[in-house]
Amino acid sequence: MKQMTPFLSCIFLLILSSCSNDFEEINTNPNDPVSVQPSLLLRQVIYDFGEQMSYEGFVAGDLLSQHRTALDFNLFDRHALKSPQLGGNPWPIFYTNLRDNEIILNRSQESETFAVYEGPALILKAYMSAGLTDLFGDVPYSEAFNGINGTVTPAYDAQEDIYLAEGGILDNLNKGIEAIETYDDVIALEGDILFNGNLDNWVRFANSLKIKHLLRISDRIDVGAELQAIFNEGNYITDNSQNAVFNFSNTEPNSFRLAQLRVGDFNNFVLSETMENILVDLDDARLSTFFRPATSTGEFDGLINGIDATSSAAVLGDLSLAGTAFREDTSVLDANFMTAWETTFALAEAAQRGLITADAEGLYETGVAQAFDYWQTDMPDGYLDGNASFNNPDSSPLEQIITQKWIANIINGYEGWVEYRRTGFPEFMNVQASLNEGLIPVRMPYPSEEEALNADNYQTAFNATDGNSLNVRVWWDVE
16 A cells, blocks of 8 residues: 655645534534524423313312312322322423423523523422422422433422522512513513413513412411512402413314313213312302213212222212313313412402401402303302302301312312312312321322432431321421
């Protein structure tokens, strides 16, 4: 083989150098972006979380909150919460979307081009984090959402810190509002399927969340002054047109998931006796919105929660299935993040308890009207003069407020259970065949994958909850 001349050697080195320098550029697909645009990720986070938690709220949350009863596969309905079936494992829904939301937040803080996303990302982080800790108690938080840049075995944070510490729920709501109010560029917020880019509505959403979660921890800390300030300012969700929701459609893939399941799965969920008794006692027209009459009797008939399928044979034709809004016409439904009626009921409670100076009865009656309007049901004449009266002598104003909030939360069933844990209202029935010693659970259990994937930190949380017990109260749940 002949040796290269110096000239040819130089040419070869130049070509080699050029190839090496351009290799990354040549082998990078310009149509395959290195990172997802925040607009696409924001749309994904809002839709995925809203769709999945709406389904979870029906098939698991509604069982815990006793809006519905399960006929088969009913271990969860009997409070074996460590045995999720059609639903009952919201943990990965929270963490997947919180991690994706953290990417949006990080990009918004690293690039002025994406600064408009900072406020909404902080508000969504607060919203989802609150839902997570309210269900489980202490959870991985401060080390949990940074993906490849963080640890895969995050420590568990105390719920008190998740609520109150810097970078926690209330702090992120305040920072989210500040980020929006100080944003002075003209770049639009895209991918926003809650408010179509309206930043003023994001601020209202954040303030409604502050009202909700200040009230939730009001047995632990003094929240009156802050609640009064928010109420006086009035910049929260006050009308259903401002609700933080997105609409389902009547067609796949954007219909409510119960419309997409096989008929046997849909027929597994029927009216509960708890819900039947409350709605019948109130002569509440929403009974026919939420449910349909039993085919055999033409009447609305419910079933006690937690039946023992080995000894009680439930006949489907004798029971009331979910209404057409949950299967045949799901365009009626929303993925519900926060509403006017929930905000108004929270303020009514705050006024009734003396946390704010306001007309509790007036707020209650406004909340009831908003809830009927949300569910596209005409409120019967005289409804607020009957058993739904704020001053019903057989009830208490607080019980009336929470019961009305519970009724309307049928699309968001976990919330009904959380509010029951906090207030004891409405009164739940004992499940027929409890697998939790006859006790209504007061927290969700940590999932089994935590024990496998985050063993050391899980063990600490396991010990703090008396062996991952369903009966150990979370921090804000003062007995």
